[in-house]
Amino acid sequence: MCNKKFHSGDLSQYAFAVTGGAGFIGSHLLEYLLSHNAGRIVVLDDLSSGSKENLKQAEGYKGFQFVEGSICDVNACEKALHGVDFVMHQAALCSVPRSLANPVATNDVNVSGFLNVLMAAKKNGVKRMVYASSSSVYGDSKILPKSETNPVSPLSPYAVSKYTNELYASVFARNYGMNLIGLRYFNIFGPRQSPGGPYAAAIPLFVSALLEKRSPVIFGDGEQTRDFTFVENVVQANIKALFAPEEANGNVFNIACGEQTTINQLFKMLAESAGSSLMPEYKPYRTGDVKDSIADISKAKLLLGYTPEVNFNKGIETTWNWYKTVYKVKSS
Ligand SMILES: NC(=O)c1ccc[n+]([C@@H]2O[C@H](COP(=O)([O-])OP(=O)(O)OC[C@H]3O[C@@H](n4cnc5c(N)ncnc54)[C@H](O)[C@@H]3O)[C@@H](O)[C@H]2O)c1
Numbered sequence: 001m002c003n004k005k006f007h008s009g010d011l012s013q014y015a016f017a018v019t020g021g022a023g024f025i026g027s028h029l030l031e032y033l034l035s036h037n038a039g040r041i042v043v044l045d046d047l048s049s050g051s052k053e054n055l056k057q058a059e060g061y062k063g064f065q066f067v068e069g070s071i072c073d074v075n076a077c078e079k080a081l082h083g084v085d086f087v088m089h090q091a092a093l094c095s096v097p098r099s100l101a102n103p104v105a106t107n108d109v110n111v112s113g114f115l116n117v118l119m120a121a122k123k124n125g126v127k128r129m130v131y132a133s134s135s136s137v138y139g140d141s142k143i144l145p146k147s148e149t150n151p152v153s154p155l156s157p158y159a160v161s162k163y164t165n166e167l168y169a170s171v172f173a174r175n176y177g178m179n180l181i182g183l184r185y186f187n188i189f190g191p192r193q194s195p196g197g198p199y200a201a202a203i204p205l206f207v208s209a210l211l212e213k214r215s216p217v218i219f220g221d222g223e224q225t226r227d228f229t230f231v232e233n234v235v236q237a238n239i240k241a242l243f244a245p246e247e248a249n250g251n252v253f254n255i256a257c258g259e260q261t262t263i264n265q266l267f268k269m270l271a272e273s274a275g276s277s278l279m280p281e282y283k284p285y286r287t288g289d290v291k292d293s294i295a296d297i298s299k300a301k302l303l304l305g306y307t308p309e310v311n312f313n314k315g316i317e318t319t320w321n322w323y324k325t326v327y328k329v330k331s332s
Contacts, residue, residue, distance in 0.1 A: 003035060004232075004309070006239040015040035015063075015084040019071055019117060020091030022050030024193040025132070025185075028231050029088050029238055031057055039063055044080035045091060046070040054192060071113035077120035084124060086242050089117050089131035092161075095199035096136060096288040099158035110161035111168075118172050118180075128179040130241040131169065133252055134162040135186040135227070140290045147296035148184075148252055156288035166252055173250045181241045181248055183234075186256035186295050190231030190315065191322035203228070203316075206267055207323045210274040220285040222264035225292045227256040230315025233308040240304045248303045256295035257308045269313075273320045 016033055020026040021043030027050070033041045040063040043055060047068060058064040069076030071091045081087060092110045093099070099106035114131070121129045138146045139153030154160045162184075169180040187201070195204035209216035237255040241248065267280050300306040310318070 004236075005036065006032075006236045007036070007243050009243075011036050011038040013039055014086060015042070017042045017044060017081050017084040017087045019044045019080070019087070019089045020050060021045055022047055022052065022054045023090060024050075024190075025188060025231060025234055026050065026088070026090040027054035027057070027192055028190070028235050029090070030055070032235050032239060034058055034061055034064075040084070041065070042067060042080050042084060044069060044071065044076060049094070049194065049197070070109075071117050072108055074116050074119070077116045078123060081117070081120040081124045081126065085127045087117065087121050087126050087129040088238050088242070089114070089129060091117075092132065094158070096156040096158045097286060098199040099156050099161070100288050103157035106157045106161050110158070111164050114165045115168060118168060118178075122172065122176055122178060128181065128242055128249075130181045130183060130238050131165060133166055133182040133184045134159065135184050135254070135256070135293055135295065136290070137163040137166070137184060138290070138293075144292060145258065145294045145296040146254065148254060148299050155290065158288075170250065179249045181244070181250075182252035183237055183241060183255045184252055184295075185234060186227040186229050186254065186293060188229050188231055188234050190319050193231075195327075202263065202266065203270075203319065204323075206270050207320065208327060210270055210276050210278065211323065211327055213276070213278065215278050215281045216267065218263055218267065218280045218282050219289065220263075221282065222267065222280065223262050224289070225260045225262050225294060226266075227259060227294045228261055228266065228312050228315070229256045229308065230310040230312070230318070232310050232315075233257065236309065237300060237304060237306050240306055244304045251299070251303065253300040253304060253306070254295040254297050255300060255306070256297055257312060258295055258297045259312050260292070260294040261312055269316055270320065273316070
């Protein structure tokens with residue numbers, strides 16, 4: 001990750017909690033805090049999809065603490081958030097198909113767990129909490145680009161859980177005066193995104209397949225679009241949201257690049273990077289998936305000062321180079 005600075009002032013006077021800090025996005029937030037001299041950093045993670053490997057970067061950092069536990073456990077939440085100034089809440093069961101396979105588990109972690117984190121934040125009087133929402137709340141909205149003023153229409157239990165987070169945040173802000181900001185992430189990618197497990201995202205799945213010289217699967221005709229967003233932009237959004245002026249409180253913001261790419265274009269680009277002539281295997285569309293996605297990011301630009309600095313092409317290049325270096329090709 002770069003050494004760019006997305007905040008003014010000195011982080012050494014603050015304590016931060018990152019839930020899901022052992023995961024893909026959380027570990028990049030952790031990296032930012034470590035490299036900008038944060039006073040204290042607590043990661044709360046149950047390592048269900050995250051890994052200790054992602055926490056190695058914090059080894060030896062004086063102000064670092066890892067609380068291994070679940071956000072479903074009230075005590076673990078209170079322990080992790082004790083005395084912190086800021087919370088970046090990332091922990092969740094991700095993936096639309098996973099939520100369709102087990103809606104109760106998704107609700108337990110993403111809704112009840114979120115509520116536990118909110119209650120712990122309230123109890124500890126945190127200055128501000130920024131939490132990960134998702135573009136999935138828009139469902140298959142035909143109004144493009146998707147703006148925060150679009151109606152929401154969740155198509156999966158995962159999307160319901162993320163929208164429920166926003167409703168709870170709004171109610172907690174109104175009734176308890178808490179400072180809460182939701183970020184609706186649009187298809188985030190980058191180094192450390194796991195290609196493992198049945199619910200991995202498209203980019204790590206495509207890259208790992210190409211490195212293993214296998215054809216990746218595309219669901220549908222591949223002409224569906226996504227606003228793929230490099231993870232460094234998400235770090236920027238989180239840090240800027242933490243320190244944004246008061247008027248940002250209580251809002252939700254699209255976090256994306258504002259660029260539309262088809263899955264076929266994505267595959268072609270990755271195959272070119274790999275120097276591969278493999279063709280993808282096409283399978284029927286999955287239920288719960290949306291057809292088209294592109295964000296209007298003007299609200300985040302205006303109120304957070306967010307400007308995506310790494311475009312899709314540059315992000316893909318960086319990501320490809322990272323996997324090429326670290327990914328261990330499975331022997332067949
Ligand atoms: N990656 C994306 O494209 C994307 C898009 C929209 C929203 N989001 C949201 O961003 C956040 C981070 O996603 P990610 O891509 O880094 O996924 P990830 O799976 O890499 O990270 C999630 C982390 O949360 C941890 N976790 C899961 N359940 C937990 C629990 N009960 N208690 C404590 N920790 C738990 C996991 O171990 C993992 O480290 C999630 O809230 C996700 O819903 C991600």
